Amino acid sequence: MSNQHAQGRQSKVSMNSPQLSTRQADHTLPMELIQAVFFEIASVDTLEAVKLCRICRIVRHWVLPILYEDVTLATSAAIERFAASLTLAPKSDAASVEGAPSPASCVRRLWIGPVSTDAEGDLSYDPFAWPIPHVHAILTRCTSLRALALMNLHQRTWPRLALAVPAGVEVLWLGPVHGRVDWRYLPCAPRTREFLTLDTYVTEAELRQIVAAPSMRRVCRFFSDSCGYGIVHQAGCVEDAQPALERLEIVCCDRTRVEAAAGLKLALRRRGYEPIPRVVFVPRSNRYQGRYDPLAILFDDWMDASRC
Numbered sequence: 001m002s003n004q005h006a007q008g009r010q011s012k013v014s015m016n017s018p019q020l021s022t023r024q025a026d027h028t029l030p031m032e033l034i035q036a037v038f039f040e041i042a043s044v045d046t047l048e049a050v051k052l053c054r055i056c057r058i059v060r061h062w063v064l065p066i067l068y069e070d071v072t073l074a075t076s077a078a079i080e081r082f083a084a085s086l087t088l089a090p091k092s093d094a095a096s097v098e099g100a101p102s103p104a105s106c107v108r109r110l111w112i113g114p115v116s117t118d119a120e121g122d123l124s125y126d127p128f129a130w131p132i133p134h135v136h137a138i139l140t141r142c143t144s145l146r147a148l149a150l151m152n153l154h155q156r157t158w159p160r161l162a163l164a165v166p167a168g169v170e171v172l173w174l175g176p177v178h179g180r181v182d183w184r185y186l187p188c189a190p191r192t193r194e195f196l197t198l199d200t201y202v203t204e205a206e207l208r209q210i211v212a213a214p215s216m217r218r219v220c221r222f223f224s225d226s227c228g229y230g231i232v233h234q235a236g237c238v239e240d241a242q243p244a245l246e247r248l249e250i251v252c253c254d255r256t257r258v259e260a261a262a263g264l265k266l267a268l269r270r271r272g273y274e275p276i277p278r279v280v281f282v283p284r285s286n287r288y289q290g291r292y293d294p295l296a297i298l299f300d301d302w303m304d305a306s307r308c
Contacts, residue, residue: 061101068106070306073138074115076122076131083134086141104141109306112138113151115299118291120152125176127154132161139164147171149302151198151295155179162186170215173298175200175222183209196220198298199227204234211241211248220249224286224294228252229267235279248279253286253294260284 046067073079086104112135114120123130130153139145145166151173153161158179165172169188174181175198183189183206193215202210202221211219221231229252238248252267254260260283268281288296 064101064103065106068103070109071107072111072115074111074113074121074123076129079112079131079134079138083131083137086138105144107142107145109147110138110142110145111149111151111299111302113149113153114295116288117293117295123152125152125154127156130154130157132157136161136164139166142166143168145169147305149173149298150178151175151298153178167191170194172196173302174198176224176294177201180206181210183213189213191215193217194220196222196298198222198294199224202234204237207234207237208240211237211245214242214244216242217244217246218249219245219247220251222251222253222294222298224253224292226252226254226263229263232267232271232273232281235273235276238276238278241278245278249282250280251282251284253284255285255287257283257285 071082073082086102114123139148139161143166146168148165148169148171150158150161153174155177156179158174158181162181163185165186165188167187168191170191171194172188172192173196175196177200178197179200181195181197181202186192190213192213194217195210197220199222207219210216221228221234223231228250231250235248235250238245241248252260252264254263264281264283284297286292286294286297288294288300
């Protein structure tokens, strides 16, 4: 699964495996130590993790949660292959391990969409570009999902997927120009604690609804250019926020962080802005490796969060 990112991550899987239905042979090393070795290999090398799954049913049982925990699908082909892998019936040897997880139940973090603005591939911002039935199938099967990013999804397509977002999602990233997010009907609304929106116009009424969600901790409005300076007036929406909200973050980008900071300072002065508790303005550069690439910047942030 070349689209699944486990580089540099430590395993979070419990060392206490369910009862195995096969007779364990005597080992010179304790089974727990053998298991730990496989965990370490699978955690740092995705290709090796795939190979380990082919050793035997017990090792596959150990490695699957690591292999599928953090998934990135950046092309239509990757989406279609992954959807197919979730629908395959388990082989008899895998099914003989009592409590063996299904691949879909192992997925915790899922990024769907391009990982670079310069390399959108076939997942362009077009309502007909994406294999939506496959995306829908993935979302409905990954019921243990906790973090979801849908990037470059057309605003006319988002309503077809909104109700398929698993109820357990706690982190939701959308953009650019994703269209309206009606928090009243989103299945994950009661549990979502972080919401990021990229380059999208959100009305003041919508923003008030989002920050007022009882579980919300962080709302981030990320603007890849100077458009972010124009929404300074929406900072007052935190007046309706629940006490649990930690911050409304407004990220404004320019060629350099220094230029972004200067633009923000000017915009705040023109608006006569007075500091509001829990509102944070963040200047950032919109350059990634020397080029304009907000998607690559966000994907970097996404992967950094997965390593924490």
